[in-house]
Amino acid sequence: MIDLRLRKVLESDNTKMVLDLNLQFKKGQFITLYGESGSGKTSTLRLISGLMKPDSGHLSIGQQCWFDEDKKINLAPSKRKIGFVFQDYALFPNMTVKENLFFALSDKTDQGTIEELVQMMDLGDLQNRKPESLSGGQKQRVALARALVGKPEILLLDEPLSALDYKMRYKLQKYILKIHQRYKLTTILVSHDIGEIIKLSDLVFELENGKIARQGSPAELFGLGSTSAKFQFTGEIIQIESEDVLVIVTLLVGNDLVKVVCDKEEAKQFYLGDKVLVGSKAFNPIIKKI
Template structure:
């Protein structure tokens, strides 16, 4: 269980912003912070990690107080059982893959966890290589494994997949979900990718100007109307073509291109580049624009 009330005055090039958010979710959930740049997502992660202190508030994780300004409690990052994966990987360039993981070990910790993690994220053939010889996806797997070495209670992910191509991003999403479930983690992800959020998250907090604008299950947060059906996929509109009295909407879903027949009323507010949900209704596919 994580309960947090966070207040902090932030200053940027555009002026002052007051971060004032409340988080309350269960242990073991996969939670995503979503919103535009500057909404306070990364700052919230840094505060939970203890890398930044709020002006006031409290953070409680699994019945342990990590921060409470009134009681003058502020645990340092080393006292908070967290794993943190940064967007830029932050690996040690002079160390091999294995050495990067071993460096994260606690003094009294069994090294067997390193072998276990190398196996889970499929780094066996890369363990003696240095980061500069690895691809972006391979480096991200190393960063993920290193964040898990000390068996954290909370895994923090700050847009870890944003620089990767669609195929590699999808594969790493699967790795993250695998370790999230295997180690019974509570995971907090920062992401701008709606498809990624819907695939991975139990709960989404939509932030705007330092406040929580909306919270709920991904389909509740992003869909204006609830859709039911045997399938639901998220994709991006890449073409809209009129054929006689109907429209053909071409949607990119992952690495697949799907063509959906639509009526005029379905495409009135639809443009190329929009994110949509493709769902089934009475055996016919329907489109719904995602309100980001």
């Protein structure tokens, strides 16, 4: 079990936010932190990694205590079994792919780990190249491999795919799921992409202004279970046009545009930018706000 009860006052210039977190989940789960910009998702990852010190509270990973204010325990980041991947790759530009991985290796004789990761992440043909010659998706595969060199128990992913196009994101999601399962990791992902969250997560925590506003499975949080649809996927409203008594709602689903017809009453609840669930009932597409 992972037990996280942490509090931190975040003050910058003229804003103050109290991060007051209470999260419990099982080891081995794929967790996603979801929520508006500035709600405290990245700060939560920083508290877990030890890069930011909580003001008070408790953090334990199974039997191991990483932070406890009362017991004066605050394990250094290097002692926490964590891998961290950011949106911006953070690779060393002057080192090849293999050197980037080797740099993260504490026991330099353990070449086997690097070889396994190179194979796992399909980096064989790239290992002697420098980051500048790699695509965004290739760099992120290297960053994921590097985060695993230290054999972490917990993998923290801070919007790792948000700079990539849809096709590349889809490919990388498969790698993330593969390593999560292969290394029995507990993975904590920050993501805004509902499709991605549904695909990857066991449990989602929605943050609002530094606190957990909602938690549940993706189906519970995004209302997937409550439509008895034949098929369903998520999209974003990019256009709403009125035509007589009907309204045509245009949605962006991945890279594709989908047009759905609704009646005027039904369409009143929709606004541009809304995330919606698209489904079909008796072959008529329906959309539902999530």
